[in-house]
Amino acid sequence: MRVPDADVRTARRRSAGAPRAARGLRVLAAAAVLAVVTAGCGIRTTSVPVDAGGAPSRVPCSLSEAALTAAPDAGVPTRVYLVCASGLEPVHRTVRPEGAGPGDSARVATAQALLEAMRERPSERERQAGFTTYLDEPLKVAAGRAGDPEGALRLSRQPEDLPPAALAQIVCTYAESDATSVSGTVLLGGPGKYPVRRYVCDESVKARPESPLPTRAP
Template identity: 45%
Template sequence: MLAGLGLLLAGCGIRPTEVPTDAGPAPSRLPCVLDEDSVSQPPGTTPAKVYLVCGAQLVVVNRYLAEPTGPGPVPVARQLLDQLLPQPSGAERLAHFTSAVPSGTALSGPRPGDPAHTLRLTVDPAGLTGPGLAQLVCTLGESAAATAQGTVLLGGPGESPVRAYECDRELRANPARTPVPTVPVPRG
């Protein structure tokens, strides 16, 4: 009987390995799907993409922004940040969407000496969780708040340095494990 059990277990086809393997995050059974066809665009608004966290990845949802109240990236960036701060709508929560951007986060434009398009947060970007920073970078990176190269220039309060962040496919797929990609900060 023991010999039969040993043969059964040995024949399962899975061989042990001493090499650590990483097959990525486990598959999710969360829906991460919204019925956005039933939402019509309010008059006087512009469609915008906002990234929320769902199933350990970033997923785009559509939102509508008022026309910017001034020139430059700050008015658009503030509206997008306002879309990330509250917890998602009831329908979004039912589809398992969340936001990792801390409440109370605000932003302003560049300080003297900062490159153009710099956005200064009231929190140090390096202190944000991976998903929270990824949400900001990916959302702002697909808007008028990004540089011509598609990067997002973020700094924090005080003497926090300005860093240029990029949103790529790997970051959207795994924002918690992947450091948010940075590139050299453009001068000028």
Template identity: 45%
Template sequence: MNLRGRLCGLLGLTAVLLSGCGIRSTEVPTEFGAAPTRVGCALSGADGVEARAAGEFGVQVFLVCTSQLVTVDRTVTVRRDRTSDRVDVAQQLIAQLAEPLTAKEKDAGYTTDVTAGTKVSGPRDGEPADALRLNTPPDDLSPYALAQIVCTFANSKMMTDSGDRVVLGGPDDDPLRGYECSDAVKARPGIAPAPAETVS
């Protein structure tokens, strides 16, 4: 056999070998079961101030889920003659943010950065009527906790009619600032700081 014939034969054999190198599908059964599922974070409707039993009111608070802020429905108890008391309502909302999560909320991946020791008080003499002071300077809160508080206050009809700004400060001479609950804050509360401007 001449050299040309040998080369042709070698090329043909190589082609046959290469055609058998593909990975074929198998029929080996697996017993891992269905892929794991997880309850998704779901947004609920707007909160209302309609009275429920014994002075109970439906509200919404913002928790953290999949690194975003999402609302969950909660119930607070406020005396009928104090529904216009912003400080009382604010403290009730913060208490709900710091409330231990239910088993369903934990399973769905919800978390909160607001601690049980967080308190709120009203404005001092000469300060804007809508100002609220926390017992911790807002700058000392985690970005998640600050975003949760700002968006919960801004979203509540019992706290503000405009829903676009919340005036917060810390104790002592901590400056007051106006915070907004923007779409960027809701989407990335751990990265995007709550926009703030100093309030004189």
């Protein structure tokens, strides 16, 4: 029996449309899967290119020349060490040794003034640059007692009981001051009967202040 031409054409259109319909279903299914995956990852789909900006910059740990050359008021310009990016970096301070007199009196007054400068809250510019201090508790410093080596200083707390980074700040700051250092080292003790220790500030201490500080025989 001969099939009418109209029926043949209809059958051909249906057979040709089937693959296209299947392909369309597969595309829709893939789009649905992609939408679910991106939603699960917390990514919002968008047809508009988004400029997220550059990658976050590393903490600079440096201050502008304006901050470094600011005219100091009445006092002695000096440097103290703060913590930045897990290391020690110097910042400029102005200290005012109170009760300074001859000999040990001047040395202790300078040591106390440096302690206060290290405890001073970093300025807004310093905080933005990443600086902080681990020396957050009040400390007093006194001259060494009888039997201590010349140039020794004693803190109101045992040095080894301080946070390592705080002790590193003290040692590296004292090591740079003629009034508080002895041949580039720092002789520190505490209020107890323990002997003083000779602490050293070298590049390893500045790079890793959280590590134990190297010492030498007094």
